[in-house]
Amino acid sequence: MDSVFTDRDVPADSEGPDSTGAVLSSVSGRERTSMAAAVALVVGLALGAGGWLVYRNQTACQNRSLTVTADPAIAPVIIEVAARYNKARCADVNVVTGDSAQTAGLLASGGRAADTRPDVWIADSSLWFDGVRLPGVRSATSVASxxxxxxxxxxxxxxxxxxxxxxxxxxxxxxxxxxxxxxxxxxxxxxxxxxxxxxxxxxxxxxxxxxxxxxxxxxxxxxxxxxxxxxxxxxxxxxxxxxxxxxxxxxxxxxxxxxxxxxxxxxLDFPYAVLTADRGRRRIAAGLLGALGSAEGTARLHTAWLRTPAGDAGGLVSSGLPAAAPHALPVVRPGAALAMRGTWQKMQQGLRAIALIDVSGATLARMGAGTRAQVMTGALGNGLSLLEDDTEFGLWSFPARVRPYRRLVEVGPLRELGPTGTRRARLLQRIGRLRAKKERDGGMYDAILDAYRELSQSYRAGMLNEVLVLTGGASGDRDGLTLDRLVAELKKDFDPERQVNITLMAFGDGVDMRPLRKIADATAGAAYSIRNDQQLMTLFRCAVALRVDEDLPCPH
The missing domain is CATH 3.40.190.10 (Periplasmic binding protein-like II)
Known part of the structure; x- marks a missing residue:
């Protein structure tokens, strides 16, 4: 039986792969046109043009043509194997290097006609098939790993x-x-x-x-x-x-x-996805796949530091690679990458928040070894140390001496420098100087509504916009707003497309959670009762996970 690489049925003037490695053919005089085809393809991808640009010459093997887009990690192997296959089988396999993410985006866009797609796509992972609804991607065969x-x-x-x-x-x-x-x-x-x-x-x-x-x-x-x-x-x-x-x-x-x-x-499994429905091209695609799986094709995989689909390292063992790959941890399944991309984006969202901290007389009550005020300020300081520099944060306290609340540090990036250092440093200084006052009460409802409206008016898309309330039991008895009026105003202002949420944390036993839950519910927020440090740390650990699943059983 002839090898797939035997040089038979080859025109006398044929040559090997051109030196550019961009596009390959089985006849002479292709170097300049191959370079032109490669440049045209790159420009087409960069500009988002109306389809795949594959340059084909009029050759003796034109009726045996095939276009292949291969990820850069495996493209040199495909180029070499295709060059020999072209010679041996009088084929016109054209190989173009194409980034898997860009290729997946183009194929998933839905606006590509069948004759503007590559006949074969070799991505670096089957994960890229999520969102690409084309025949062939789900039945793709791995050619390397x-x-x-x-x-x-x-x-x-x-x-x-x-x-x-x-x-x-x-x-x-x-x-x-x-x-x-x-x-x-x-x-x-x-x-x-x-x-x-x-x-x-x-x-x-x-x-x-x-x-x-x-x-x-x-x-x-x-x-x-x-x-x-x-x-x-x-x-x-x-x-x-x-x-x-x-x-x-x-x-x-x-x-x-x-x-x-x-x-x-x-x-990474390097799937060989045949996208063409043309029978002739599918036969050529099958022949090229066979060439990749041959002994010579496998040898070329190893020169690119790739294993076989089964994990065999072959001659790479002499270079130090383990003969066998680690046992497989299966993570590739339909929809996995799409779901994880959504999870990742939620986890990477930045935070823009105004923290409202209670300094009323109620916070002088004991909580563990200290007062509620001390636990709250300690928690807020620790929380700030965990936030990224690009977090936008502001701080208000309530009640103030003659007003419902006091603005201590305006909202802005933690890394932003001011006359006395970064905003993070200023926040930590102000938190450290906060002191609860006897006989002082109220201010919370007014502070919540004004902070909510400030964040709503300056809403930042792509960030979590949040009013964070830390209270030790301040009542609303002396506020200009009643609870019912506050809830009504929040419901009126709430925009599901531009969400500003209110998260309330009540420190200590005996704090009435009913009004706090009403306030949270009005803005799709949450209210938590914090009775000890361990519970607070559990909530901190839940904080990022709650961005993904707001129904997690964190300590309410």
Whole structure:
């Protein structure tokens, strides 16, 4: 039986792959036109033009043409295999490198006619198929694999690698490591990492709480090279989930990075999706797939630091790769990436808040070892230390001496510098100077309505806009507003499309929660009764998870 790479039925003037590696053919004189085709395709993608731009020449093999778009991680392999296949089978396979995220976006847009799509799409992960409703994507065959493992500095791997490998993806559920991630929106590696962390955290409210805690403070990187450079930071050992291929390629380029292999890991699966319905092109696509699975095709996979679909490293073992890949951690399923993208976006929302803190006489009541006022100010100070620098925060207190409330620090980014330092520093200073006053009461209802309207008028899309009320039992008896009037005004002002929510926390026993719940319900907010420090820390841990599922059983 002839090899798929045997040089038969090839025109006498045929050549190998052109030096640009952009578009391949089986005849001579293609180099200049191949370069033109590649440039045209790139411009078309960048400008969002009306379809795929694939340049074809009039060749002896024109009636055996096929267009292939391949992710950059595997495109060099496809180019080499297609070049030999073109020679052997008198085919005209044209291979173009195409970023998987961009390609998925174009194919999911719904405005691409069948003749403007590639005949074959090879993404780096089947996760990109979410949202792409085309025949062929769900039946795609994997042509390669690369497990997603942990990248560390060589020193970090020597000190912590064995323990990290043993604990695997659950290692980030405490503060032993500093988790880094690639941005999961444009990166299949980043999305695969998120899904692995979620699968390890488990299901239900407890799993979501653990998952959100793992991701707290994680700022994703858009570039693997820059992310690897950031692993040299001091402090807790930094760990970056990356594909095995990326780590070993970066090592070959001289970067100081080591792969740590957990017992189980998800993998990029490089699906071969045949999108064309044309029978002739489907036969060519099947032939190219066979060539990729041949011994020579597998050898070319290994030159790109890729494993076979079954995880075989082949000759890469001599370069240091483990012969077998980690056991599979299955995270790819229809809809998984789409759902996780929504979860991630909610978790990454910034916060814009005005905190209203009660300094009435009621807060002088004891709560544990201190007063309610001391517990509240301590909680607010601790909470501020957990917020990102781009959080926008302001502080009011109620009641004031002659007014219902007092504005202490106006809303703005915590990092913003003023005459006395950052806004975060000013907030902490003002919180530290707050003192409860005997015989002082009221102000809460007036403060809530004015703070709510201020945030509504200056609403920021893409952020959580929230009035945060910390009270130790102030009543509304001396307010200009009654409870019923406040609730009516809030319901009138509430806009579901531009939500400003009110979250109220009542500190200590005996605080009447009924009016607080009415206020919260008027704005789709929440009211919590805080009776001890442990309950408060549980609520803090729930805070990010509540962005995803507002019905979590956090301490109400």
């Amino acid at each position: 690369s497990p997603v493992v942990f990248a560390m500095t060589p020193d970090g791997a020597r000190r912590e690698g064995a323990r990290l490998a043993q604990r695997g993806w659950s290692a980030f559920e405490n503060d032993a490591y500093s988790l880094r991630l690639l941005d999961p929106v444009p990166s299949a590696t980043g999305m695969t990492s998120l899904l692995a962390l979620a699968a390890t955290a488990g299901g239900g409210s407890g799993g979501l709480e653990t998952f959100s805690r793992v991701l707290q403070g994680v700022k994703p990187s858009s570039n693997a090279t820059d992310a690897i450079a950031g692993l040299a930071d001091q402090g807790r050992p930094p760990v970056l989930p990356l594909s095995e291929q990326t780590i070993w390629q970066q090592r070959q380029e001289g970067r100081q990075v080591t792969a740590v292999y957990p017992a189980t890991a998800p993998a």
